[in-house]
Amino acid sequence: MPPFELLRGEDRRMAEEQIRSAFVYAYPLYAFAATRFAAVQNPANADRYPPNSLxxxxxxxxxxxxxxxxxxxxxxxxxxxxxxxxxxxxxxxxxxxxxxxxxxxxxxxxxxxxxxxxxxxxxxxxxxxxxxxxxxxxxxxxxxxxxxxxxxxxxxxxxxxxxxxxxxxxxxxxxxxxxxxGAGEVSGARIVPASPVSPENFLDVVNELLARNPVPAGERQMLEQWRSVGLRPGGPGAWNEIGSDIREAWTRTIGSIYADLGKAGQQGRQDFKGWMAAAADIGNFGDNYPLRASVALGGLGALEPVEAMYFVKYQDESRAPLDGQSRYLLKVPASGIPTDSFWSFTMYEATADGKRFLVENPIGRYSIGNRTPGLVYNADGSLDIALQRQPPDDPQLRANWLPTPAGAFQIALRTYVPRPDLRAGEATLPVVIPVQA
Known part of the structure; x- marks a missing residue:
């Protein structure tokens, strides 16, 4: 990257590229700060709790x-x-x-x-x-x-x-x-994360965290290159230290950069035999900064695959979207799902804005797993789970019923302490078969 003096004379594209890479690198720090502020500092949160307390x-x-x-x-x-x-x-x-x-x-x-x-x-x-x-x-x-x-x-x-x-x-x-x-008196972050699309607030928040949390040695040179666009460890004030042309470039581009963060997460997903799973480096991202930022945008805390793997199903085996107007069988093979702890399927209503919520139903069942009491297995050890809005007529399927919403839905498969063959994509996963009316 050119030094600051040269960058100010370059065209808009050069400034925007540097701002984009700096924002993507630093956004997880902002998400961390915002989530922490909501929990421990926000005066509007009556249930806030101090640092170093459970x-x-x-x-x-x-x-x-x-x-x-x-x-x-x-x-x-x-x-x-x-x-x-x-x-x-x-x-x-x-x-x-x-x-x-x-x-x-x-x-x-x-x-x-x-x-x-x-x-x-x-x-x-x-x-x-x-x-x-x-x-x-x-x-x-x-x-x-x-x-x-x-x-x-x-x-x-x-x-x-x-x-x-x-x-x-x-x-x-x-x-x-x-x-x-609790380590006595704490000297935590002081700057309130007001908006990730305010360039001044973004720089103040992440720079304060950079001062408290040094970057790895292999990333210091990269961080030094971003100093020219305001990313540097320290207190507030970086916004006033950069030139007006860089401030203008931040203002012009930060909204679109933020809007693009989610795309990296979509691109990082893997198709495991019809189930979508997160990228293998989730939880410890290495130098995959776009994926790290995208995951931080969606929510913090996803575990590494060696501890847990999460899969999502959007379609049946014919590639038709899952919908509560239809009925399905979720067929778990007799070999089960290879974990050293437990697994479960959770039913979610899929909303138009991409959110997923548990489904209200008359039996109060939101998930089914290998610990669910009363399930009825087939003679060969396999398990058929009924996915439908109304109770099944068949007594066995009624025992294995996971109610769906009236409209679009998704199924999440959670596996805790997955075995190597599951992590490698070699295990047989369940299938979702539409049931003819």
């Missing part, structure tokens, strides 16, 4: 859970926003029940996971953890050190729940996760 979600998602798109009906969430600027944070996980999924995922400000602790690696536990920022590894006092790349992190916990009757056991699992020390 907040448990004690309720199962249902059709009324419209505050988030594609809610999970398999696990209860707990989370904490960690501020390591005053020192390490100590976390203890007590012994968990045998055979029940749990995980603690630690995500940095760039939205990469730097550690995942849970059933996959620890079994039942217990485990003592010390999350440390840059230069603090010598303060662990015998606990396992989790080295955070910067001073800001998000802890997101998942504990298995097997329906409403299982909530008490899931709550007991959540209560075994404790933050023992």
């Amino acid at each position: 907040r448990h979600n004690r309720h199962l998602s249902d059709h009324a859970s419209v505050w988030i798109t594609a809610p999970n009906n398999d696990t209860l969430y707990s989370n904490a926003w960690l501020d390591l600027s005053s020192g390490p944070v100590r976390i203890r996980v007590g012994a968990m029940p045998e055979g029940r999924y749990w995980s603690l995922a630690f995500m940095d400000a760039f939205t990469n996971h730097f550690a995942v602790v849970g059933q996959r690696l620890e079994g039942t536990g217990p485990v003592d953890l010390c999350v440390v920022g840059p230069g603090d590894a010598d303060q662990a006092d015998g606990a396992r050190v989790l080295q955070a790349p910067g001073h800001d992190a998000w802890l997101f916990c998942r504990c298995l729940v097997d329906g409403p009757d299982d909530l008490a056991r899931s709550h007991a699992m959540q209560d075994k996760i404790e933050i023992l020390s």
Whole structure:
């Protein structure tokens, strides 16, 4: 990239290319800041909670859970926003029940996971953890050190729940996760993320986070090149440090750049035998900055494939869109779905604006999985799940009924601790067969 003096004399295309690459690189920092602000700082949020403290979600998602798109009906969430600027944070996980999924995922400000602790690696536990920022590894006092790349992190916990009757056991699992020390006074981010399409606010927010969360060594030269368009670690004021032509280029292009972020996520999806899955580098993106930004736009916290894989089905086997005016059989092979923990199918109503919500239905069933009681399997061990609006007449299919909405829908397949053949795309996946009227 040319230095600032030359860039100011170049045509619009050169400035816009540099602004686009800087925005795509830095947008996950902005999404991180905005999500954290909403949870811990926003005065309009009566349920906000301080950094370095856990907040448990004690309720199962249902059709009324419209505050988030594609809610999970398999696990209860707990989370904490960690501020390591005053020192390490100590976390203890007590012994968990045998055979029940749990995980603690630690995500940095760039939205990469730097550690995942849970059933996959620890079994039942217990485990003592010390999350440390840059230069603090010598303060662990015998606990396992989790080295955070910067001073800001998000802890997101998942504990298995097997329906409403299982909530008490899931709550007991959540209560075994404790933050023992909160590192005293914190000096968190001060700039309010007001709008990602305000160039001045965008630069102020991400520059503050860059000062608290250093970029990897291999990306420092790239960051230095973006200084000419205002991206640099430090406090507010970058907007006034760049020339009027660069400010004009930011104002002219930031809206279209932001609108284009979602396209990278669509392009990064993989077709797994008729099911769409996220790209293999989700959760730890490496240098795939467009995918990282696109995922951050859709929502933070997607796990790496070694921990969980998510698949979505939009069409039946004839490539016709799934619609509640029709009936279908979701056929799970006798070999099952290869995971070392559990799997489930969740039914979502598909809205015109691309959001997905759980479907209100008379039996209160929003998902079916290998832990669902009362399912009736075929003699060969396979499973037929009825996807339709009204209850099936056949008693076996009625036991295996996953109700659909009246219109367009999608099915999400969640697999926790998927086995290598599933991650490699070699496993046999279920098919959706239309049933003739």
